[in-house]
Amino acid sequence: KPFIVVATENPVEMEGTYPLPEAQVDRFLFKLWLDYPEDHEEVEIMRRQLSGESPSVEAITSAEELLAAQRIMNMVYIDDRILKYIRDLIIKTRNHPQIALGCGPRASLTLMKCSKARASILGRSYVTPDDVRALIIPALNHRILLKPEAELEGLDTKSVLKTIVEDIPVPI
Numbered sequence: 001k002p003f004i005v006v007a008t009e010n011p012v013e014m015e016g017t018y019p020l021p022e023a024q025v026d027r028f029l030f031k032l033w034l035d036y037p038e039d040h041e042e043v044e045i046m047r048r049q050l051s052g053e054s055p056s057v058e059a060i061t062s063a064e065e066l067l068a069a070q071r072i073m074n075m076v077y078i079d080d081r082i083l084k085y086i087r088d089l090i091i092k093t094r095n096h097p098q099i100a101l102g103c104g105p106r107a108s109l110t111l112m113k114c115s116k117a118r119a120s121i122l123g124r125s126y127v128t129p130d131d132v133r134a135l136i137i138p139a140l141n142h143r144i145l146l147k148p149e150a151e152l153e154g155l156d157t158k159s160v161l162k163t164i165v166e167d168i169p170v171p172i
Contacts, residue, residue, distance in 0.1 A: 002066045022145070026106050029114070031142035069120070076116040078127040081171035086111050086132055092164045093140065098150035099160065103143045110139050129170045137161050 007028070010017060019025075037045065048055070086108055094102030115131040122131075141157040150160065 002063060002070065004066075022101065022143075025142050026104060028142060029110055030138040032138055069117075073113070073117045073120045076119050076125055076127060078112060078116055079171075082115070082127050082129065082132065083112065085129060085168065085171045086115070088168050089132070089136060089140075089164060092168055093144050093161075096160065096164065098147055098155060099144050100147045101145040103140055107140055107143050111135060114139055133165055133170075136165055 005028075036042070089111070090103045090105075090108045092102075093099055093107075096102065111132060114135045115127045118131045118135060119125070119127045137158050140161055144157055144160070146155060146157060146160060
């Protein structure tokens with residue numbers, strides 16, 4: 001403990017790779033995108049390569065510290081109104097006109113836990129709607145499949161999730 005897996009995906013080169021089934025994709029907490037390095041960072045990468053400098057990786061935390069952080073996160077309060085807000089967001093993905101496959105119950109649990117973690121990281125003992133809203137795209141974008149018509153219109157999962165966030169009233 002804790003059990004953590006980080007996976008990468010090459011969205012450009014698909015030859016020799018196969019997309020994961022939806023049930024497997026649903027088990028990943030987040031899907032994040034990394035941009036290209038900044039201009040100065042790319043030059044630094046080249047300089048390090050020229051100098052023969054080997055990249056080093058250093059631990060920034062320990063398993064014990066991660067488990068302690070999880071215990072603290074579990075103590076963060078989440079009001080029933082926030083739980084219902086999460087439920088409403090998830091349900092909207094299931095009956096949205098541009099979504100072919102919406103989120104399952106695992107998405108609700110993910111959004112709840114991640115919102116609690118964000119509140120804890122920000123030094124709060126309670127979850128706000130802003131915590132939920134800040135995490136909806138990384139937590140849900142890989143869990144929905146758009147209808148072909150939506151993709152033909154140029155929509156992507158991020159834009160559809162943004163409309164869902166705008167459509168669902170924020171609890172007061």
